[in-house]
Amino acid sequence: MISCKEATHLSSKKEEGKLTRMQRWELAFHLFICKNCKAFVRNSNFLNISFQRSEKAELTEAEKKAMQEKVNQSGLK
Amino acid sequence: MGKHQLNPEHWVATYGDMLLSYAQTRVNDRELAKDLVQESFLVAFRSKDQYRGELSEKNWLYLVLRSRILDHFKKKSEVAFSKLGPDQDDDDVHFTEKGHWKKGAAPQQWNADRLALSNEFYSSLSDCKDALPDKQNAAFTLKYLEQKDSEDICKELDISASNYWVLIHRAKLALQDCLQGKGVT
Numbered sequence: 001m002i003s004c005k006e007a008t009h010l011s012s013k014k015e016e017g018k019l020t021r022m023q024r025w026e027l028a029f030h031l032f033i034c035k036n037c038k039a040f041v042r043n044s045n046f047l048n049i050s051f052q053r054s055e056k057a058e059l060t061e062a063e064k065k066a067m068q069e070k071v072n073q074s075g076l077k
Numbered sequence: 078m079g080k081h082q083l084n085p086e087h088w089v090a091t092y093g094d095m096l097l098s099y100a101q102t103r104v105n106d107r108e109l110a111k112d113l114v115q116e117s118f119l120v121a122f123r124s125k126d127q128y129r130g131e132l133s134e135k136n137w138l139y140l141v142l143r144s145r146i147l148d149h150f151k152k153k154s155e156v157a158f159s160k161l162g163p164d165q166d167d168d169d170v171h172f173t174e175k176g177h178w179k180k181g182a183a184p185q186q187w188n189a190d191r192l193a194l195s196n197e198f199y200s201s202l203s204d205c206k207d208a209l210p211d212k213q214n215a216a217f218t219l220k221y222l223e224q225k226d227s228e229d230i231c232k233e234l235d236i237s238a239s240n241y242w243v244l245i246h247r248a249k250l251a252l253q254d255c256l257q258g259k260g261v262t
Contacts, residue, residue: 003176012245016227036178041184044249046189050202051221059093059112068089070214071118 002026011044018036081130081139085122092135096142103146103222105203113149117142143223147233150215154234171250187196198261205255213248216241221243
């Protein structure tokens with residue numbers, strides 16, 4: 001039976017579909033009986049989704065002006 | 078010439094906020110994000126003769142910005158690689174010799190439904206990602222924000238596949254630790 005350390009490693013590789021059939025079985029079995037690793041995998045999945053959320057950022061009018069100015073200037077050189 | 082054209086005089090007004098949001102989500106630092114966007118506009122402007130009009134103006138600018146962001150992470154992780162000797166095995170913090178969770182290091186399952194609605198959680202998440210070592214942060218950002226697969230990331234950061242998996246693994250453990258330390262449950 002695989003250890004928790006191995007199981008958590010395999011769970012990362014699983015995200016990219018990089019497991020052999022044997023490894024998939026070992027992982028599934030481990031997660032079935034190990035509450036801690038199951039929590040780790042669930043938390044990881046939640047983090048993956050959370051990272052997809054993008055922040056909204058805005059430039060101030062002054063910053064926009066300065067930025068566009070630099071672009072215009074680089075054209076004159 | 079393709080069907081698209083460039084209008085550099087409208088770039089900042091049209092795409093400035095969009096590109097800033099994109100950069101800031103990835104580098105997690107507004108000033109740095111702003112610099113990257115400014116640089117991208119300048120690089121794009123200087124290379125506008127190479128624009129063939131096959132991509133839309135917007136996608137072309139995103140492409141330039143992405144490569145600036147990638148450069149940023151590459152530089153950071155190169156410094157990190159040269160600074161550090163062989164990585165210490167901080168798996169030991171979490172696992173016993175036999176590979177079981179150490180007492181107190183085992184993760185507790187979070188209440189995802191509640192956290193997803195909590196702004197405090199998202200700000201802790203940014204802080205914890207920032208606190209990751211540079212190499213881990215670079216690999217993690219490319220994987221989860223750029224949705225790149227492991228082969229591409231290994232090439233871009235010039236690391237081996239096994240090294241990559243170790244980085245991702247440690248980043249996940251460290252993130253969960255850090256978040257739990259901030260009271261996430």
